[in-house]
Amino acid sequence: MEQQPLSLNDSLYFSSINFNGYQNDFWTNTYNETGTGGKFAIDLARRLNPNRYVSRNASEWTNPWPQEIIPKYAMVDYDPTFNLSFTEVSDLKALDFKQRINSKNERFAMMYSGGIDSTIMVVALLKNLTAEELKNISICTSIPALVENPAFWRKYIYGKFEIIDSMTNKYHDLILRGYTPVTADDGDCIFGTVFGIGLYHNWMPVAIRAGFTEERKAQIAQRITRFNDPEVHYSEFKDLLSAYFAVPPNQKYPLVGQANPDPEFGRRLYDKFARNCETAGMPIRSLHDFFWWLIFNVKMLNCGVRGALYYNDLVDPDTAIHAIENWYMFPGYQHWSMNNNNNGQKILGSAATYKKAGRDYIYDFDRNPWYKTFKLKLESMALNVVRQEINVDLPNGRPSARFGITSDYRLLDIDKPDVQEYIRHHLNNFQITWSE
Amino acid sequence: MWNKTFEARTANFHMNAFKKRSNANCYYSPGVDRFFAVDTLDPYTALEIAQLLSGKMPGIAVCILGVEDAFLTNDNCHNFTLSEKQVFATGASILFSRQIPAIRRFPPNSVVKTESMPLDYKDNAHFEVFLQFKQYAQFVIQAWHAAKQCDCIFNFMPMEQYANNFFKELDPGFDTPADNVNGELKTGVTNEIRKILYFSNTHTEALEQIAQMWRTNNTPLSQAWRTQFYNLLEIDPPTDLLNAEIDIERYSGYLL
Helix, strand or coil: CCCCCCCEEEEEEEEEEECCCCCCHHHHHHHHHCCCHHHHHHHHHHCCCEEEECCCCCCCCCCCEEECCCCCHHCCCCCCCCCCCHHHHHHHHHHHHHHHHHHHHEEEECCCCHHHHEEEEEEEEHHHHHHHHHHCCEECCCCCCHCCCHHHHHHHCCCCCCEEEECCCHHHHHHHHEEEEEECCCCHHHCCCHHHHHHCCCCCHHHHHCCHHHHHHHHHHHHHHCCCCCCCHHHHHHHHHHHCCCCCCCCCCCCCCCCCCCHHHHHHHHHHHHHHHCCCCCCCHHHHHHHHHHHHHHHHHHHHHHHHHCCCCCCCCCHHHHHCCHHHHCCCHHHHHHHCCCCCCCCCCCCCHCHHHHHHHHHHHCCCCCHHCCCCCCCCCHHCCCCCEECCCCCCCHHHHHHEECCCCCCCCCCCCCHHHHHHHHCCCCCCCCCC | CCCCCCCHHHHHHCCCCCCHHHEEEEEEEEECEEEEEEEECCHHHHHHHHHHHCCCCCCCEEEECCCCCCCCCCCCCCHHHCCCCCEECEEEECCCCCCCCCCEEECHHHHHHHHCCCHHHHCCCCCCHHHHHHHHHHHHHHHHHHHHHHHHCCCCCCCHHHHHCCCCCHHHCCCCCCCCEEEEEEECCHHHHHHCCCCCCCCHHHHHHHHHHHHHHHHHHHHHHHHHHHHHHHCCHHHHHCCCCCCCCCCCCCCC
């Protein structure tokens, strides 16, 4: 069936400005033809590829095109009285699965990477489900997961669950076989982001490149160790964050650098994130709060739907997005995340304390001190997706050509003239309203 | 070209003290009773190189020499031999009964200079074949080190290796690619180079086959990989590869 052409008034549920190789020429040409606002949107991809940022609540955030939030991903309202622990929330989530298994014999395919987020899912199920109930659980994984946590694999998974190879089975395979795929890809969103950790522990090169004075560097050195302290407001680091957000002039493939990146981009991006924090509807104070809010709010949609949109070729986006369960979209986790800032539950100091509450939850079950003490955050999903064929014509089009979906779930292909016209029109009219 | 040892770029990877000693490892041919190559790199890879050459030259012995021993180079090593040949290695004498290479650490003063090549290899066709082999062996030393160094740098998730080494009994049958190049090649870049080096007869033939492999696997990840490979060999990539557009039909890792 021929797809209805995209109208300039159509609003989007998801959009992606992505330098992925295939789309590079389009975005580079568009950059050269568009105005300051359009350039900002594309520079945002060049700095934090891809640009798929959407606010999940009423906080201030503008996109170039009419934007709506997929109802499934709308943020819960902030409830400062919420007091369940991470353990209690995780167990509650598992009990939800227990009920669904017993009431409707639902079968779950857990996307297990061996990382902290997906290990929490499996631990919760092992803790709370009976042996009979666990028969409805399959583990969808691949060799990198074994490498990330070999002891857990050997002791708790191998020989105990049905195993599905995630390298050769995409989401559509799981959905078409009647599973509810369950992903922990949104786990980072409740803890923070390595984008922040990358600054806390490596800020000096940024300060040097930006030409900070010795006095200013000394101030930062003294304050940034308290990135987790609500008394040290993130705005104290405005100059550092602006420098950190600037587009590097000599980016490598595929993030082709512009000869003259907008020198104001870093500050403008800081202003945009800061304005979003100021209007968050809940307290955003420390530097870690700042980065956490960035991923919890404007990046979470991407973490939530990218599997359905880029690791699925056969099932339509509406069905796939709603068939795939995001473990950490569970309201209990959302509330926990909004009520556990700056108390050591998300991060203590070093990168190996990131997701502290999750590490503790796993350790209480498996007693593996190595994993608890040393595990680092990895980009697990990319290891699978890196191998898929992306330019073949499939029912959902070419993965590399996908630009987004409309609010009625039409998949948009960057090669289509109506989609290109839509993008150019809205980028040309996009105004920077949050910053000078 | 291929006779460099401590001055070769590949030597820099090792950060060793051998930069003043060209012949930490000496490759000895029992049949010819002469050394045909030396290198200053790691001995484990020296044994692998001997294995790569073992289809052509049986019984290669990689002799790890001490600092007291003679200083030989790739240019003059065929003028040297072992002083003591009744050494056992891999269950046989160093001189016979082996196809598979052996590696041994040798006592001081194990190497002696000879007056000339043995009669069977003196100024005749046999000597020409020996020199051809010698040249190829010296190329293989550089090429295999370059291939391994590139693998260390660019093969960021060697799944096949991990699966084979650690999960043989715990693998339900996962797809285990050898590397992430994601081209047509299923065996992995480094494995393919190893096979090419084993079966080729000259460095020209091997380099052409390797170039062909890069051509048919010209993906975003392989581009940096092959650039480094040629850089370590200190030769220019074939012109067509220098200008080749990356095949973006193959995913680069930036879709998500």
